[in-house]
Amino acid sequence: MFEKVKVDEKEYKRVPKDELFRVVKEIFVALNVPEEDAEIVADNLVMADLRGVESHGVQRLKRYVDGIKAGGVKVNPNIRVVKESPVYALIDGDEALGQVAAYRAMRLAIEKAKKNGIGVVGVRNSNHYGIAGYYAYKIAKEGLVGISMTTSRPLVAHTGAMEKFVGTNPIALGAPVEGQEEPFLLDMATSVVPSGKIEVYRRKNKPVPGEWAISTETGEIIHDPNEILSPKGAILPLGGLGELSGGHKGYGLAVLVDILSGVLMGATWSRHVGGTSDKHSDVGHFFMAIDPGAFGDADEFKRNMRKMIDELKNAKKHPRFERIWVHGEKGHLTAETRLKAGIPIYRKVYDEINAIAKELGVTPLS
Numbered sequence: 001m002f003e004k005v006k007v008d009e010k011e012y013k014r015v016p017k018d019e020l021f022r023v024v025k026e027i028f029v030a031l032n033v034p035e036e037d038a039e040i041v042a043d044n045l046v047m048a049d050l051r052g053v054e055s056h057g058v059q060r061l062k063r064y065v066d067g068i069k070a071g072g073v074k075v076n077p078n079i080r081v082v083k084e085s086p087v088y089a090l091i092d093g094d095e096a097l098g099q100v101a102a103y104r105a106m107r108l109a110i111e112k113a114k115k116n117g118i119g120v121v122g123v124r125n126s127n128h129y130g131i132a133g134y135y136a137y138k139i140a141k142e143g144l145v146g147i148s149m150t151t152s153r154p155l156v157a158h159t160g161a162m163e164k165f166v167g168t169n170p171i172a173l174g175a176p177v178e179g180q181e182e183p184f185l186l187d188m189a190t191s192v193v194p195s196g197k198i199e200v201y202r203r204k205n206k207p208v209p210g211e212w213a214i215s216t217e218t219g220e221i222i223h224d225p226n227e228i229l230s231p232k233g234a235i236l237p238l239g240g241l242g243e244l245s246g247g248h249k250g251y252g253l254a255v256l257v258d259i260l261s262g263v264l265m266g267a268t269w270s271r272h273v274g275g276t277s278d279k280h281s282d283v284g285h286f287f288m289a290i291d292p293g294a295f296g297d298a299d300e301f302k303r304n305m306r307k308m309i310d311e312l313k314n315a316k317k318h319p320r321f322e323r324i325w326v327h328g329e330k331g332h333l334t335a336e337t338r339l340k341a342g343i344p345i346y347r348k349v350y351d352e353i354n355a356i357a358k359e360l361g362v363t364p365l366s
């Protein structure tokens with residue numbers, strides 16, 4: 001029974017997946033989110049926890065609830081296609097819950113790829129859409145190659161800067177593989193870590209390890225999660241501080257996401273992106289679905305994906321590592337374990353969810 005992250009059972013409470021899904025869905029329904037939309041958001045958040053991405057699971061529920069209450073997120077938005085061709089579309093999310101606008105865009109990208117080989121769909125005027133991998137995964141489960149990206153609020157000091165300026169802008173790519181049900185799934189922030197991972201340390205009252213962030217006053221590396229998440233700290237781009245280990249390349253990837261999801265889609269970018277509870281956060285998303293059959297033989301693509309993954313895993317192994325992984329593998333195994341053993345929810349988060357549930361008249365987690 002593998003789990004991506006070791007869980008201290010004293011600090012966590014395991015909840016069956018369906019029960020977690022029920023409570024999250026009912027909380028959104030109680031906030032007047034249509035049932036179908038509530039299911040999409042619940043599915044997205046629960047999938048994160050199921051796959052061991054605690055930073056983007058139900059620990060973020062309160063933020064979504066606060067965003068709706070503050071009026072920054074519309075529960076009955078008028079999501080509309082503003083431009084369309086057989087292979088692309090642009091959607092205005094009308095400040096919907098990010099997952100809801102993103103799901104609609106993803107479905108449209110899939111539809112276009114199945115008909116015409118490729119589908120590129122952008123979204124503007126949206127909100128935080130959860131894990132990027134959710135959408136790439138769903139596209140890959142349809143036998144297509146899926147790409148998903150989003151802008152996010154400014155938390156990262158780009159190379160040479162000493163203030164929160166660009167987003168942690170994630171990129172995800174999913175692809176089907178012969179001989180396995182679950183796709184290859186790369187899903188990553190373009191910063192050293194996403195802010196949610198620092199929030200996990202803050203909840204646990206622990207300093208963050210490594211060189212993840214700097215002080216915006218001195219430029220020195222800092223470890224206090226409260227300071228990092230305050231205006232006094234900023235996360236570093238993938239590759240870290242300066243150019244020595246490639247910080248400028250992580251910075252470049254974040255800008256790439258801002259260009260494709262923000263500038264190209266008529267949404268905003270980097271320092272202009274608002275948070276979940278702000279009005280007009282104007283988050284932008286980018287989705288691409290590609291039919292491997294458009295470029296060659298779809299079965300051969302899957303066979304070659306299998307071959308490539310096997311080759312990667314069978315490379316000469318470094319003595320410090322037990323095994324070589326490929327992207328998505330740890331997440332799939334964690335999900336398998338948690339479907340049986342339950343999803344571990346940090347006790348403070350568990351209590352927070354139940355407090356929200358009680359306030360909204362929803363039956364709390366049992």
Ligand code: NDP
Binds near residue numbers: 150151
């Ligand atoms: P991780 O660093 O945890 O993982 C990044 C990728 O590397 C995953 O695909 C993971 O696969 C894979 N991986 C992990 N270990 C290995 C290994 N040893 N060999 C090969 N592959 C490996 O992700 P992040 O912390 O950067 O991001 C977490 C989540 O945060 C993502 O889901 C992202 O979409 C989300 N996010 C969302 C934002 C938003 O604004 N909406 C902003 C920033 C991030 P596996 O899943 O199998 O572990």
